[in-house]
Amino acid sequence: MVKIELKNVGVDFILYETSARSLKKTAFRTAVGGFISNKDDGSKTMVRALQDISLTLNDGDRLALMGPNGAGKTTLLRVLAGIYYPTSGSITVQGQCVPLFDISLGLDDEATGYENIMLRGLVMGLDRKEIEKRVEEISEFSGLGEFLHLPVRTYSSGMTLRLLFSIATSVNSDILLMDEWIAMGDADFIERANQRLHGVVSRSRILAFASHNPAYLKAVCNRAVLLEAGRIVAEGSVDDVLSHYQSDRQVDAAQAAVKEAADQNEATSEAGSVSASQQGLPPPPESAPSEIRRSDPVV
Amino acid sequence: MSAPVEIARTIQNYGLWSTLGWADIKFRYRRTMIGPFWLVISTGVTILAIGVLYAGLFRKHTADYIPYLACGMIIWGFINTTIVEGCNVFITAAPIIKSSSIPLSVHVFRLLWRNAIIFLHSFVVILVAWTYYQWALEPSALFAIAGLVILGVFLFGLVLVLSIICTRFRDMPQIVTSLLQLLFFLSPIIWTPSQAMRASPIVWLNPFYSLIEVVRAPLLAQAVDAREWGIAIGSAGLILILGLMMYGRFRRLIAYWL
Numbered sequence: 001m002v003k004i005e006l007k008n009v010g011v012d013f014i015l016y017e018t019s020a021r022s023l024k025k026t027a028f029r030t031a032v033g034g035f036i037s038n039k040d041d042g043s044k045t046m047v048r049a050l051q052d053i054s055l056t057l058n059d060g061d062r063l064a065l066m067g068p069n070g071a072g073k074t075t076l077l078r079v080l081a082g083i084y085y086p087t088s089g090s091i092t093v094q095g096q097c098v099p100l101f102d103i104s105l106g107l108d109d110e111a112t113g114y115e116n117i118m119l120r121g122l123v124m125g126l127d128r129k130e131i132e133k134r135v136e137e138i139s140e141f142s143g144l145g146e147f148l149h150l151p152v153r154t155y156s157s158g159m160t161l162r163l164l165f166s167i168a169t170s171v172n173s174d175i176l177l178m179d180e181w182i183a184m185g186d187a188d189f190i191e192r193a194n195q196r197l198h199g200v201v202s203r204s205r206i207l208a209f210a211s212h213n214p215a216y217l218k219a220v221c222n223r224a225v226l227l228e229a230g231r232i233v234a235e236g237s238v239d240d241v242l243s244h245y246q247s248d249r250q251v252d253a254a255q256a257a258v259k260e261a262a263d264q265n266e267a268t269s270e271a272g273s274v275s276a277s278q279q280g281l282p283p284p285p286e287s288a289p290s291e292i293r294r295s296d297p298v299v
Numbered sequence: 300m301s302a303p304v305e306i307a308r309t310i311q312n313y314g315l316w317s318t319l320g321w322a323d324i325k326f327r328y329r330r331t332m333i334g335p336f337w338l339v340i341s342t343g344v345t346i347l348a349i350g351v352l353y354a355g356l357f358r359k360h361t362a363d364y365i366p367y368l369a370c371g372m373i374i375w376g377f378i379n380t381t382i383v384e385g386c387n388v389f390i391t392a393a394p395i396i397k398s399s400s401i402p403l404s405v406h407v408f409r410l411l412w413r414n415a416i417i418f419l420h421s422f423v424v425i426l427v428a429w430t431y432y433q434w435a436l437e438p439s440a441l442f443a444i445a446g447l448v449i450l451g452v453f454l455f456g457l458v459l460v461l462s463i464i465c466t467r468f469r470d471m472p473q474i475v476t477s478l479l480q481l482l483f484f485l486s487p488i489i490w491t492p493s494q495a496m497r498a499s500p501i502v503w504l505n506p507f508y509s510l511i512e513v514v515r516a517p518l519l520a521q522a523v524d525a526r527e528w529g530i531a532i533g534s535a536g537l538i539l540i541l542g543l544m545m546y547g548r549f550r551r552l553i554a555y556w557l
Contacts (some may be wrong), residue, residue, distance in 0.1 A: 013555060014555070016467075078397070078554075081399075081400050082400050083396065083397060083398075083399075083400070083554050084554055084555065085551035085552075085554075097400050098400075099398065099399060099400055101398040101399075102394070102398040102399075105394060105395060105398050105399060106395070108322065108326045110326040110327075110329040110330070111322070111326050111329075115322075115326075118318065119318075119319070119322060122314075122315050122318055122319060123319075123395060123399055123401065124399065125399065125400055125401060127312065127314055127315070128314045128318065151329075
């Protein structure tokens with residue numbers, strides 16, 4: 001039985017080297033990135049990458065992770081992979097994880113194609129026998145032929161990519177974790193590569209896939225989660241969460257435009273000249289927050 | 300999975316770290332002529348130079364001194380490299396730690412295996428010394444293998460302790476390197492302790508003295524005091540326990556420190 005269960009998982013990165021005094025406020029949220037604060041006694045700086053994440057994944061779940069940069073998608077994937085153990089909450093994982101975060105991990109330039117198949121396979125967590133079983137189908141799919149007997153430093157970058165792709169997509173995993181779509185190579189390879197990647201995804205029993213590309217997410221996932229500053233703000237089907245995310249971004253863009261107008265207004269009114277309306281900026285939408293401060297023009 | 304279970308699984312799954320450790324050496328020397336034996340040549344030359352000079356200074360016969368020096372220096376080479384690389388083992392492996400699910404203990408085993416292979420290459424120097432000086436070898440020389448196992452266990456525990464401290468506090472590796480240089484001179488490698496000196500705490504409180512003796516003495520067909528075996532096994536046991544405790548306590552934080 002393959003299952004992942006997260007209960008109130010939180011991940012706090014403590015930065016040991018920075019002084020708490022360099023932060024102006026005790027805690028603040030940013031539009032991009034996680035939640036920065038001081039630790040309770042004010043001694044160290046901390047980035048709260050994930051907060052209160054509760055999620056259950058069962059056999060057949062293909063989860064899309066969405067959110068702006070720094071929302072915590074990669075951190076959550078690494079928690080699933082067992083790389084970052086939660087600093088609060090708990091996680092239970094049944095089944096073997098294959099993280100495909102870095103498809104060149106373990107590659108050695110001096111080693112031959114065949115030797116690198118072994119190295120990459122070992123680093124992915126497979127054992128020698130499993131790798132030896134797959135060597136033939138990997139070498140056939142890559143189409144590199146005799147080049148596999150030569151060291152990888154003699155390959156072009158496209159050839160290396162083909163090899164790495166072939167190795168990465170040969171796994172049979174219980175749980176597959178992907179951070180962005182794997183780069184696929186040249187035109188005639190892409191068609192077969194696409195099929196192969198869909199193959200590896202369907203062979204896995206659970207998939208967690210972080211991406212900014214809605215097309216990939218829709219093609220491959222059956223559930224989605226939207227992360228923002230380390231929290232899950234939306235959950236549901238891929239389409240639902242996508243529309244939530246896109247409408248959020250429209251509101252954010254509008255707010256940013258209004259704030260920019262207000263800042264420019266302050267700056268230019270201190271110099272004693274033009275006001276916002278004369279700059280031709282769009283009027284603020286009705287739902288604009290009241291945080292924007294307008295100072296009276298100084299004449 | 301608890302720490303002892305993880306380590307037991309890692310030992311069972313030896314294919315992973317033994318292949319990676321061997322690959323480290325194989326590909327590093329791929330386009331060289333003599334490969335890992337370069338290390339052997341440079342060690343051999345150093346031993347010869349120091350051996351001839353210090354034999355004169357200490358008024359010993361080279362036939363007695365050089366074999367002693369050779370064994371000591373090669374064993375120390377193993378110890379020194381393992382500890383220095385051991386301090387940084389997680390820092391060096393950071394890319395793998397942050398992108399794969401491989402348990403952390405794999406990196407420690409990989410390090411030990413790699414250095415054990417290099418030690419076996421360096422052993423050639425001792426063989427060369429033996430063909431020249433032909434000291435009497437007895438079957439008790441096989442006890443050196445037991446000595447090596449004890450030394451290996453000691454280094455495993457020590458690397459666990461140091462790597463954790465050095466990953467968290469990044470100036471520790473420098474301190475460790477300096478301490479090792481000191482220990483090289485404090486340990487009987489270049490100098491032989493007389494009977495009187497063996498009783499002094501500077502000699503026997505230094506666990507490296509016993510650890511080196513239990514490998515060196517059998518090779519030189521010399522008797523090893525039961526006290527030496529005791530200290531070697533005892534210190535290996537203690538540092539292993541400390542290492543395992545620290546590993547159990549801190550292994551889940553290591554990724555956060557990288």
